[in-house]
Amino acid sequence: MRLGVLCSGGKDSIYSCGMAKEREEVACLITVHAENEESYLFHTPNVCLVRLQAEAADLPLVETESAGIKEEELVDLGRALDIAAECHGIEGVVTGAILSVYQASRIQRLCRERSLWCLNPLWYTSQEDYMQALIYQGYEVLISGVFSAPFDAAWLGRRIDARALAELKEYARKYRITLTGEGGEYETFVADAPFFRKRIEIVAAEATYHNFRGLFRITGARLVDK
């Protein structure tokens, strides 16, 4: 089955892409650039770097713009799916949804309207097993934004390794955040994945942080050999 992977640049979509590549044919990545940082549907920090991820994975990229206004975002996403179907012959869509019924049900409806399959390989996954798999399989996942207590500025740009995961587990236990950040507590950017032919080297970045909200904006990045 030829699939398009909805890609925000974060760990969930990139890992889902890796799963899809193992079992089906990934024809393209699909991304929507939301102007609104509070977008309900689209993860926003560093989404412009999906272009570099697509190049690293040697996959075509379908990109569209969205004002990021609730529900209107769906029209913009639908447009992206139509382009992916027309240009890359996709038969289905893969998302990185884990727990979000809001996200999953809206994308399911868009797909059904277009007779596209909708696959969510991380749906209700074991969050701890998934986070450990990311580390074990060599995904280079960086924290690109924090949006809740108790995250401090030191988390911005930090790689999720075994030590970071242990802290996240402690936060999940103490502060009831979702371990995967599915509740919007943090966002990520993937600089390398097992299926990338090259890795992304970050050469410049800016961090801003205030009152448990912070962004790690990557302002310079390039592909390097692995």
Place this chain on the structure above:
Amino acid sequence: MILLVDLCYRDGSLAREEFVLPIARIVESVGERCRIVHFTRSPGSAARDCKGIILCGTPIMDNGFMDDPSLFSWVPGSGLPVLGICAGMEILTFLAGGTIISCPGIGMTGVRVTASDQLIPGIRMFEAYELHDNACTLPPGYIALAESERCIQMFRDPDRPVYGVMFHPEVGNEWVVARFLTGYCRPSR
């Protein structure tokens, strides 16, 4: 041991993670082990040492499991408690003489309990996640236990612990699977 029958489009498909493994985790959470077998791989022979069967769901575009319904003729003869989820409910409907009708539903929906039963004691309403293109008519003799605006959401065989649910219990209604397991699948066989 609980037999989980994977009804998705291919053995080892990408959909297994979404429609089978979340149910397997619920089974394990109540202390049971499970065996996952794709519907094309003779699951009937794998049921012999099992205490119950769960027929799992499929993606909304995935109806290939109904191409050859004779593949499920072993289910009634197994004599085991059965829980059919979404696509699994469609199979139970077919086996019991009901009809599958076109009835799409995606997202959260209110479910009203219409008959009391051991699986849903003391509950009048609950919210559930549905993801289906079809729904089921009530097979002859079966009891409708719960319904939404669109369709029957839960039914059972009046004489045996054979249940169908149209909603996906892994989203907030894990208790349905847990009660099925603890209520009917505990005794060793």
